[in-house]
Amino acid sequence: MLIRLHQQGRLSAVARDYQDGAHVELHRHDEAQFLYAARGLMRLVTAAGAWVIPPTQAVWIPPGVEHQIFMSGQVEMRTLFIAAEAAPATLDGCCVLAVSPLLRELILRAIQLEEVETGEHRVLVQRLILHEIAALEHMPLHLPLPDDRRLRSICLALLQAPEQGRTLDDWGLEVGASSRTLARLFARELGMSFNDWRQQLRLTEALPRLLAGQSVQRVATDLGYGSGRAFSAMFRRLLGENPREYVASLGQLATLEKE
Known part of the structure; x- marks a missing residue:
């Protein structure tokens, strides 16, 4: 399944819930994806390896990378899709990032604002999200193959x-x-x-x-x-x-x- 951005925005926020043991089959996106769960644990698998994502962390997936996701426990996925041209230049591969309390709140706010098609508030939230993502700490939760x-x-x-x-x-x-x-x-x-x-x-x-x-x-x-x-x-x-x-x-x- 391919999820696309709103045409007028650089960032789209999506909320989805999954049952324990759910599996999102192999797919890819035109956009970069910032995959975060407010609850539950996810495993991201690509041809290059596997990443485990606890609730306090997120995984960055560059545009075009084929991946699948496995859920452990009840997962409340809160994910961002970011236009390739807006993605932080420092994130050129999949990696697990420690989500700051500020970014966690910004993600939840971005989801609330998703129904608003335009507006300065939404633009400012998106801009701050991108700055926060670029500054996050990398976590040692990657298992390369x-x-x-x-x-x-x-x-x-x-x-x-x-x-x-x-x-x-x-x-x-x-x-x-x-x-x-x-x-x-x-x-x-x-x-x-x-x-x-x-x-x-x-x-x-x-x-x-x-x-x-x-x-x-x-x-x-x-x-x-x-x-x-x-x-x-x-x-x-x-x-x-x-x-x-x-x-x-x-x-x-x-x-x-x-x-």
Whole structure:
């Protein structure tokens, strides 16, 4: 499905709600898309990789990028479609962005103003939205996928079982390459080490489980961590909060959205 902008505007705001497990099939837009959920968790998948989008974050999708979206929990999607010529020049690829409280309110206001075809108020809100988007912090919630067949087989196997603890030496024996060759390929194709990629994978797997109410210890065990403390240390290093603080902040956000 293709959603287009109003002819007289640079930005269009759309509100849609989805049930748990809903799937938006592979599609693309002529415009850039700023995909944000006031509630629930989304996974964006493209040919280049996957991104997980909790309620406090959004994902930027450049014009023309084919993508599909998977919903976890009840999702209240609040999304912006932005004309290519109005998109911030710094955002040239898909990325997860930390949504500021101001931008969250601006998105909700833009949706309210969507029925107004013209007006200075709407123009000012749109202009401020674009400035806010350009200044957002990038979040480490991207899981890139490689082209090399050996790396891809490793990554796909870990996607099926992220708790696996095999080393690069172990994987090398399975795919027919030395650990040094695999390490070099990870750095060249994905821009990160094998351990960093596996850590990113486990983080993206942990978020929907935590938001579904699973305990930190259970999530840590299921994802191959020796202790909840080790898992929490990884979580804090990447997202700036421990798992319990992060989930609690999302609960507070959901309460504010309903008020």
